[in-house]
Amino acid sequence: MASDFTVFLGEMMRNPREVSAIAPSSAAVARKMTEGVEDVEGPILEIGPGTGSFTRAILDRGVAPERLILMELNPRFCEELRRKFPGVRVLNQPAQEIEGIGVTNLGCVISGVPVLARPQIQREVVGNAFKVMSRDGVFVQITYSPNAPIPEDVQADMGLTARKRGTVWANLPPARVFEFRRKVQ
Numbered sequence: 205m206a207s208d209f210t211v212f213l214g215e216m217m218r219n220p221r222e223v224s225a226i227a228p229s230s231a232a233v234a235r236k237m238t239e240g241v242e243d244v245e246g247p248i249l250e251i252g253p254g255t256g257s258f259t260r261a262i263l264d265r266g267v268a269p270e271r272l273i274l275m276e277l278n279p280r281f282c283e284e285l286r287r288k289f290p291g292v293r294v295l296n297q298p299a300q301e302i303e304g305i306g307v308t309n310l311g312c313v314i315s316g317v318p319v320l321a322r323p324q325i326q327r328e329v330v331g332n333a334f335k336v337m338s339r340d341g342v343f344v345q346i347t348y349s350p351n352a353p354i355p356e357d358v359q360a361d362m363g364l365t366a367r368k369r370g371t372v373w374a375n376l377p378p379a380r381v382f383e384f385r386r387k388v389q
Contacts, residue, residue, distance in 0.1 A: 229254075229316065229346065232374040234261035236381045237314055237344055239369065242266045244311035246338055251275045251299035251329065252316035256285050259292065262314065273307060275299050300328040303335055310337045315345045320353035330354060330384065331362050343384040344369070352382050363387050 229237075238261040241248055248267060253259050253274045262272060269291030275298070276282050282296045295305060299317050313333045319326045333343055343364075347353040352366040359366055369381040 229257045229379070230372065230375040231257065231261070233346060233372045233379045233381070234258050236370055236372050237346060238262050238265055240342075241312055241314070244342070246309045246311035246341075247271055247273060247307050248312045248314070249273045249275065249302070249307070249310050249333070250314040250316070251302070251333075252277075252318075253285060254278075254281055254316055256288055258314050258316060259285065259289055263289065263292075273305065275302065275305070300325060300332065302329070302332045308336050310341055312341060313337065313343045315343065318347075319345060320347050320349050326354050326358055327362065330364075334362065334364070334386065339386065341385075345382050345384065347380050347382060348377050350380060354384065359384070 234257045237258050241262050242265040248262060248271055250258055250262065250272065253276050259272070259274060263269060269289060273293045273295065274285055275295045276285060277296070277298055279296055282294050285292070285294045310333070315329070317325070317329055319329060330343055334341070337343070345353055352359070352368070354364070354366065363386055364384045365387050366382050366384050369383055372379050372381065
């Protein structure tokens with residue numbers, strides 16, 4: 205059985221446009237990304253789970269596998285995720301198709317999708333996620349930038365606010381975690 209790093213490295217070399225990180229996320233980042241998911245009501249969606257470091261952390265926090273949905277583009281990663289996480293729904297499709305998966309009232313989206321590196325998908329991914337999220341839903345995003353991965357003007361256009369959860373130095377490269385919520389009206 206191949207290790208997560210071996211699978212990650214193989215897919216990064218085979219599909220560099222799909223795998224945008226240089227290494228799987230650390231356990232420390234996974235803990236920061238998943239803070240509070242155990243208190244979220246409704247389904248939880250993870251987009252861009254890769255080899256599943258965030259997935260493991262979500263389940264370790266006591267979330268039942270049947271509440272968790274994963275959307276991953278890479279077929280090899282999907283195979284590994286299905287094998288490692290029985291009972292979790294794994295979809296081999298892009299995050300932009302979130303509205304079409306038949307789920308509403310999402311309580312939380314955990315995102316490993318590089319929205320900073322691909323500004324054209326900020327609205328398609330984050331905007332579409334908020335269309336199927338509960339009123340109090342939270343969108344949690346990893347980034348390697350010191351600033352929020354969605355510019356303030358785009359946040360304003362989408363009616364969102366950002367809050368930095370923190371910086372995790374125990375990751376390659378060091379990562380920042382931001383959460384986005386709807387503006388309180």
